Amino acid sequence: MIKSFLFHIGRYTLLLRQVFKKPEKQSIYIRQIMVEIDNLGLDSVGIVAFISVFMGAVLCIQMAFNIDTPLIPAYTIGFVTRQSVVLEFSPTIISLILAGKVGSRVASELGTMRVTEQIDAIEIIGINPATYLIFPKIVASVLINPILIMMSMVVAVVGGWLAGVITGLVPGSEYVFGIKAFFESYDIVYALIKTVVFAFLIVSISAYHGFYTKGGALEVGESSTKGVVHSSIAIIFLNLILTNLLLA
Amino acid sequence: MIEAFNVSKSFEEHLVLDNVSCRFETGKCNLIIGQSGSGKTVLMKCLVGLFEIDKGKVEYDGRSFSKMSFDEMKSIRQEIGMMFQGGALFDSMTVEENVIFPLSMFTSQTLEEKRERANFCLSRVNLENINKLYPAELSGGMKKRVAIARAIAMNPRYLFCDEPNSGLDPLTANVIDNLISEITQEYNMTTIINTHDMNSVIEIGQKIAYIHKGKLWWEGDKDTILKSDNEELNRFVFATELTRKLK
Numbered sequence: 001m002i003k004s005f006l007f008h009i010g011r012y013t014l015l016l017r018q019v020f021k022k023p024e025k026q027s028i029y030i031r032q033i034m035v036e037i038d039n040l041g042l043d044s045v046g047i048v049a050f051i052s053v054f055m056g057a058v059l060c061i062q063m064a065f066n067i068d069t070p071l072i073p074a075y076t077i078g079f080v081t082r083q084s085v086v087l088e089f090s091p092t093i094i095s096l097i098l099a100g101k102v103g104s105r106v107a108s109e110l111g112t113m114r115v116t117e118q119i120d121a122i123e124i125i126g127i128n129p130a131t132y133l134i135f136p137k138i139v140a141s142v143l144i145n146p147i148l149i150m151m152s153m154v155v156a157v158v159g160g161w162l163a164g165v166i167t168g169l170v171p172g173s174e175y176v177f178g179i180k181a182f183f184e185s186y187d188i189v190y191a192l193i194k195t196v197v198f199a200f201l202i203v204s205i206s207a208y209h210g211f212y213t214k215g216g217a218l219e220v221g222e223s224s225t226k227g228v229v230h231s232s233i234a235i236i237f238l239n240l241i242l243t244n245l246l247l248a
Numbered sequence: 249m250i251e252a253f254n255v256s257k258s259f260e261e262h263l264v265l266d267n268v269s270c271r272f273e274t275g276k277c278n279l280i281i282g283q284s285g286s287g288k289t290v291l292m293k294c295l296v297g298l299f300e301i302d303k304g305k306v307e308y309d310g311r312s313f314s315k316m317s318f319d320e321m322k323s324i325r326q327e328i329g330m331m332f333q334g335g336a337l338f339d340s341m342t343v344e345e346n347v348i349f350p351l352s353m354f355t356s357q358t359l360e361e362k363r364e365r366a367n368f369c370l371s372r373v374n375l376e377n378i379n380k381l382y383p384a385e386l387s388g389g390m391k392k393r394v395a396i397a398r399a400i401a402m403n404p405r406y407l408f409c410d411e412p413n414s415g416l417d418p419l420t421a422n423v424i425d426n427l428i429s430e431i432t433q434e435y436n437m438t439t440i441i442n443t444h445d446m447n448s449v450i451e452i453g454q455k456i457a458y459i460h461k462g463k464l465w466w467e468g469d470k471d472t473i474l475k476s477d478n479e480e481l482n483r484f485v486f487a488t489e490l491t492r493k494l495k
Contacts, residue, residue: 024353112339120298121336124408125350126325128318 010210018130019138032136040102040137041144045151047101048094052152055093057161059084064169078178081160090152092239095198098145099231105204106137107227109221110210119211134207138200142157145199146192190246197242198235199227205231249274250295250406250438256302259295264290274438276413277429278451281443282459284485288442291459292410295440297321302493308406326354329399330408335391337410344379347398351470354402362484367396375429389420399429407432407439425451446491449473458484
């Protein structure tokens, strides 16, 4: 098992070395990055917004029920909702959701290209397939995921406000005061650093599994599953390390 | 001319190619024939560098290909056109974009010039008015012809075709065979074709290499193949009633 783990780490590192080689024609790559921003980022706006608004609402309601004492001011609900959203929910949970959506897409796309010899065809033409296929995806994700996560933060906080006001659990003005209270801009920096690292992991790990697919349709499915599972594990693991490094 | 010298390739413990030496001549259709699983496709992939060979070397007109790094191989690969068994057309691109793709990567031609070249290549394989279709909308024969059009877009010196007429009806298969043969002579290319189709052998086999159990078993041409006394080759060539009658 250790031998297999080391084999995959080694091959993943070698693949990354190939990915970051000088591209053949930069104008083509810029266009590819734009296409991938659309495919991997803009396509995810709906699901990210949907999950964020409901998670923000649930967070707010749970806080309100748990802080059921006059000793703690009502604005705490807004404050805790904001902190939970900014520090953990948006960068980590949304990244895990993107690992499912984007990771499976990347792994199955590359896996299908591998088993139908499209990757071989790219190589025969004289193009480095790792750079051509994976580099634009990584760059696109690293650029668009922070924007998605920022959007998620805003939507989740608004979701919390809507839930608090509609249910009457927290007055709107108290909630708004809470989300502005004790604001540290470093929290946003911390969240964005995590997001960028997670975006890189999601695409590179899923691409690795897709790129080295062998076999047929069944193996493409397996690569897709492995891509999602392994990138999720990497996110959880790196989340702990980054939190320790950046906040401790 | 492409030459393979003592090429061996194994996958884990399984030896697939055993000391194969072969010469593929310029301006001719060079056929690699053999049963399924004999090592034909592995030999072709070793020749184009998709598989790293364990032993031996491959030379393209005297240039030692197998010892080159990936970046060095890139320059020779721009002289190679390859048609894969299933076509290997890019699903997300239209027919025209597929043919234009190598031109976009390696030339500074304008879009108009690239379109003109794509139209020429497509008309050369008898395909017209399908530029905007996607691979999923094409028949098997059309996909293979688009793959040939893409392979010749860069005016290659070397053309590789892996099972060009597998899964096609005899008429379409014949069209593809003749097309490859015409293009080979027209552009004086070194063409290597993997096949197990005896019709292709009789039709276009100017040079034939028979691979059996990973070894080069016999070499000759379409005139000598029917007269050979090689037992193993005869078992392959005269496997059907039709070829036995032809003999």
